[in-house]
Amino acid sequence: MSKTKLIFALDVSSKQEALELIDELRDEVGAFKIGLQLFTSEGASFVGQLVESGLRLFLDVKFHDIPNTVAAAAVEVAKLGVWMFNIHAAGGPEMMKRTVGDVNSYCAKAGAPVPKILAVTVLTSIDGNMLKAAGVALEPRDLVVKYAMSASSCGLDGVIASPLETGMIRERLDGKEFLIVTPGVRPAFATNDDQKRVTTPKSAVMGGADFIVVGRPIRMAEDRADAARRIAREMTELSNSI
Ligand code: C5P
Numbered sequence: 001m002s003k004t005k006l007i008f009a010l011d012v013s014s015k016q017e018a019l020e021l022i023d024e025l026r027d028e029v030g031a032f033k034i035g036l037q038l039f040t041s042e043g044a045s046f047v048g049q050l051v052e053s054g055l056r057l058f059l060d061v062k063f064h065d066i067p068n069t070v071a072a073a074a075v076e077v078a079k080l081g082v083w084m085f086n087i088h089a090a091g092g093p094e095m096m097k098r099t100v101g102d103v104n105s106y107c108a109k110a111g112a113p114v115p116k117i118l119a120v121t122v123l124t125s126i127d128g129n130m131l132k133a134a135g136v137a138l139e140p141r142d143l144v145v146k147y148a149m150s151a152s153s154c155g156l157d158g159v160i161a162s163p164l165e166t167g168m169i170r171e172r173l174d175g176k177e178f179l180i181v182t183p184g185v186r187p188a189f190a191t192n193d194d195q196k197r198v199t200t201p202k203s204a205v206m207g208g209a210d211f212i213v214v215g216r217p218i219r220m221a222e223d224r225a226d227a228a229r230r231i232a233r234e235m236t237e238l239s240n241s242i
Contacts, residue, residue, distance in 0.1 A: 002235035004030035005205065006228060007058055007181070009215030011035060015042045021219065022055065028228035031056040031083060033213055044080060051081040058181075058213075062120050064088035067095040071102040074117070078103045082115050084181075086160060089119040089147035096154035118181060119151035119159045124196065141165050145172055152178050163199030163207055170208040182209035187231050190217035201234040 008029040010018050018038055025032075032055055034047060039061060051057055059082045063070045070087055077085045087099055100117060107114040121144040122131075128139050136143065144165040149172060151159055158179025161169055166180050186198040193216050204212045214231060221227035 002205075003028060003228070003232040005209075005211050005235060006201075006232055007031045007033050007211050007213045008218055008228065009033045009035065009060075009183075009213055010038055011215050011219070013037055013041045015046055018042070018046075021224070022050070024224050025218070025228055026055065028225050028232070030211070031058055033058040033060050033215075035060040036062070044076070047082065048080050057082045057084075059085040062086055062088055063099075064091045065095075067091070067098040070095050071098040074099045074103050075106045078106055078112060078115050079110075081113065084116040084118060084157075086118040086120050087156075089121055089151050089159070093150055093154050096151060096156055100155040116157040116179065118179065119147060119156050121147040121151075121159055121161055121165070124162050124184060141168065145169055148172070148178075152176065158210070163204050163209070166204070166207040166209055179210045180208055181211045181213060182207075183213040185212040185214050185217075185231075187214075187217055187227075187234060189227070189230065190221075201231050202237065205235050 006029045008025055010021060010032050012018050022032060034057060047057060047059060059077055063073055070091060087096065103117065104114060122140045126140060131138065131140060131143065141164060144161060145168050148159045148169045152173065158181060160181050162184055163182055166182060169180060182204045184195045184198045185201055185204050186192055186195065187201055192198050201212055218224050218227045
C-alpha cells in the first residue's frame with residue numbers, strides 16, 4: 001500500500017494538537033514524524049506514549065555532537081521504541097559508527113526492536129555560497145552524495161535527501177539497499193510554502209525515494225484525510241503504471 005510510504009510531519013507545539021492530527025490521520029499515513037518543536041514541548045514521555053499506542057514514529061532529532069554524547073542519546077531514543085531517528089553525517093564516521101554499534105548492542109541486550117538510523121546530509125537551507133564561506137569547496141549536491149556514501153559505509157540504514165539528490169545517491173549506491181526519505185514533496189493541489197527544492201509524490205518515488213515526508217499540504221488542507229489519500233493515490237497510480 002502506498003500510504004505506508006507517506007510520513008506525516010507533526011509540526012505542532014502541543015500534545016492536544018498532535019493527538020487531534022493523529023486521530024484524523026492514523027489510518028491514512030504510514031508513520032508520523034516528530035521534530036524538534038513537539039519533542040521539545042512535550043518530551044520523550046509523550047513519544048513513548050505514542051509508541052505504546054501502536055504508532056510508527058520517526059523521531060527527527062538530528063543529533064550532532066561528539067561520538068560519546070550522540071551514541072548515548074541514541075540509546076535513549078532506542079529505549080523509546082521509535083521506528084526511525086536521525087543524526088548528522090557531518091558529525092563524522094566515528095560518531096556514526098559508534099551510534100550504530102551502541103544502539104545495536106543495547107537492542108540486542110534488551111531484546112528491543114532496532115530503530116532505523118538515518119543520516120541528515122546537507123540541510124536544504126544551506127547553499128553553495130554558505131559552504132564556500134565555511135571553506136568547503138564542494139557543491140551541496142556533491143557533499144550530499146559524499147555524506148550518503150559515508151553513512152552507508154558506517155552502517156546507517158539510509159539518509160534524508162532532497163528530491164534533487166535522490167537519483168545521484170541511488171546511482172552511486174549501485175543497487176545497495178539503503179533508505180531514502182524525501183521531504184519537500186508537494187502534490188499538485190498544494191502550494192510550495194517555503195520549500196525551494198520541491199517535487200511531486202510521483203516523481204519523488206520514481207526518483208528512488210522509499211518514503212516521503214509531507215507536512216503543510218496535509219495539515220493546512222480543509223479535509224486532511226482526503227489530502228493524505230490523494231497523495232497516496234498519486235503514488236499508487238505510479239506503481240500501477242509501471
Ligand atoms: O510542511 P512541509 O511539508 O514543508 O514539512 C516538511 C517536513 O520535513 C518538516 O518537518 C521539515 O522540518 C522537514 N524537513 C524539510 N527539509 C529538510 C529536512 C527536513 O522540509 N531538508
